[in-house]
Amino acid sequence: MSKKVIHKANTRGHANHGWLDSHHTFSFARYYNPERMNFGLLRVLNDDIVAPGMGFGAHPHDNMEIISIPLSGELAHQDSTGNKKVIKTNDVQIMSAGSGLTHSEFNNSKTDQVNFLQIWVFPKEQDITPRYEQKTFNPADRQNKLQTVVGPEKDAENIWINQDAWFTLGSLKTGFSEDYKLHKTGNGVYAFVLEGEVEIDGEKLSKRDGMGISDTENVSIKASSDAELLLMEIPMR
Structure with missing residues (x-):
């Protein structure tokens, strides 16, 4: 559960x-x-x-x-x-x-x-050499789909984080529906609604509402209106 x-x-x-x-x-x-x-x-x-x-x-x-x-x-x-x-x-x-x-x-x-x-x-990892990275992401690549912008793989198209974490952005049209599958067992997902209204695992969220979900393998997403969404998949410990 x-x-x-x-x-x-x-x-x-x-x-x-x-x-x-x-x-x-x-x-x-x-x-x-x-x-x-x-x-x-x-x-x-x-x-x-x-x-x-x-x-x-x-x-x-x-x-x-x-x-x-x-x-x-x-x-x-x-x-x-x-x-x-x-x-x-x-x-x-x-x-x-x-x-x-x-x-x-x-x-x-x-x-x-x-x-x-x-x-x-x-x-x-603690005490690594300080580092900086930034990247411009094409907003067309998150139109009615989820775009990974942060992840733990150094050679991926997203920017690298020193953690087993993934950040995903979506610009979703009304009626969009998809299950987000977690990358790693034991992680949780924190969803943050930037604009519009979204249902996350059946819970109705509006602009700037946040919701954390743990002990799960999938998170259901449904856009109740045109919406902007940030998902942060994070280790729970």
């Missing part, structure tokens, strides 16, 4: 700093909920809106896989390994903090806000 946990959008933690308006699915910074510390090895899922020209100054990380997915706007990245990049809609960025690095993230626009997902996953 599968296990489910549902996090409705309006139950997320919220912090508005003026320059940053952030919603936290899991405990983060001043938002602390002992029942929302993580889903398996998925530690952070932040829905961040950054004001024009503003951002996060240089700060350190270690031993964490940090994924950024822009939903609108552009984000400028700089880190201590020498990377200086801009990520845009349809890009996915990953940074393996490994043995330690510093980085900064700023809105690349002086006029428009940027909305992006900041996601942290505990790593498989």
Whole structure:
């Protein structure tokens, strides 16, 4: 029997700093909920809106896989390994903090806000050499189907994560129906609805709702409206 946990959008933690308006699915910074510390090895899922020209100054990380997915706007990245990049809609960025690095993230626009997902996953191997990767994915490849954008294979078309995890995006039309088959026994799936309405294993979810499912081999997906969906398959321990 599968296990489910549902996090409705309006139950997320919220912090508005003026320059940053952030919603936290899991405990983060001043938002602390002992029942929302993580889903398996998925530690952070932040829905961040950054004001024009503003951002996060240089700060350190270690031993964490940090994924950024822009939903609108552009984000400028700089880190201590020498990377200086801009990520845009349809890009996915990953940074393996490994043995330690510093980085900064700023809105690349002086006029428009940027909305992006900041996601942290505990790593498989500790203290690896810090690394950075980003890739632009063709949105046509997720029209009414599921497009893998993050995975554990270094030579695949998706970007590589130091973990037995897979991230999948879908731009789904009303009536779309498919079963997602998990890649690895013991993993779970956390579904996050970016837009529209979706049924996940019979549970109705709306924009920015999240749902974690574990102890299962398949997850059923049905689009109740045109929808944008992110699936994160994650080891549970």
